[in-house]
Amino acid sequence: MTLTTKPDTTGRLTIGPYVLPNQVMLAPMAGVTDRPFRQLCRRLGAGWVVGEMVTADPSLWHTRKSQLRMDHCGEPDPRVVQIAGGDANMLAQAARLNAELGAQVIDINMGCPAKKVCNKAAGSALMRDEALVAEILDAVVAAVDIPVTLKIRTGWCAESNNALRIARLAESAGIQSLAIHGRHRQQRYTGQAEYDTIAEIKSRLSIPVIANGDITSPEKAAEVLAYTGADAVMVGRGAQGNPWIFQQISHYLEHGKRIALPTLIERHRVLGEHILALHEFYGSTMGVRIARKHVGWYLGDDHRFTQLQQRVLKQQFNALALPELQFDWINDVMAPDAPARLLAKGSYAA
16 A cells, blocks of 8 residues: 655655654664663654564564564554565565554665675665565555555665665655665675765655764754755664764754753663663563663763773673662762662662
8 A cells, every 4th residue: 555655734754644753763773772772762852763673574473582672562653663584475474464463664674784684685685686676665565554664775885876776666666765874785884874875866756765874963963964855864873872862963953053961860860761671671681681782882972981981881880680780880880979879670769
């Protein structure tokens, strides 16, 4: 089913029936954009969030990892589920099943550069086979009556920049929006993102185009939007350890100046609530492990500490094996002068 996507009467971007409150999106990142992180980023200003990549093979959905990735309980609309695979019929079936489970938007992954994904002819590897891309897009769009979006890279390598051809296939198939990471697959996440390809695609398409890649500051977001003419920016690694980036970008785009940085008390509160949510979502054992990478990112974005200090503090935190010890560390290291201490049960004590 083909839906119509166009700005609403106020000029805000819409994707299917959903009106975005701003021009800043959270990119899907495997192992990062789980439900606790999505909810946090949305609360801090992300206008659109996409869940972690889910395999299109339903026979693998019984695993704990897949079950957690498909958990959108309590999330506000729209619930965007990203699927990945290399078989058109399987992707169409996955889209239908996810829609039945409550997905409100299906996003197709053709941008992941990971070897284990590309080796299965999925993710960005699909961009090498434009006939298969067309088959997949047509099959998935026809399979569901909810919006279908697409995320791609500029191509497989520097010599095969075919993003524009893929974009035209997407528009023809009824894809509702297109997110483009300004790197080809062989770059993975190295080097610098380029935006010429995104600008060219935006100038030739009528569907919304979202610019992704190296969006790490409000100023960079504004520059990329101005240069490409894109309808929105999508933030990935720039949000790791800095979920405030969404409200920072949104405020800058609206007012032309930066919003005040979060206070140490605010950083302490958000970090504590994030770690608590991870413990509750994954359980204490997995939650403790997963909290380590997030705290490492928060430390990396905390300019009070030198790189050497950050490395030592990460080692300290990674050695902690209990939720209570993690919260004690957060209280003592991240905000020792805070008027209240966050407890592992989610409350504050004076």
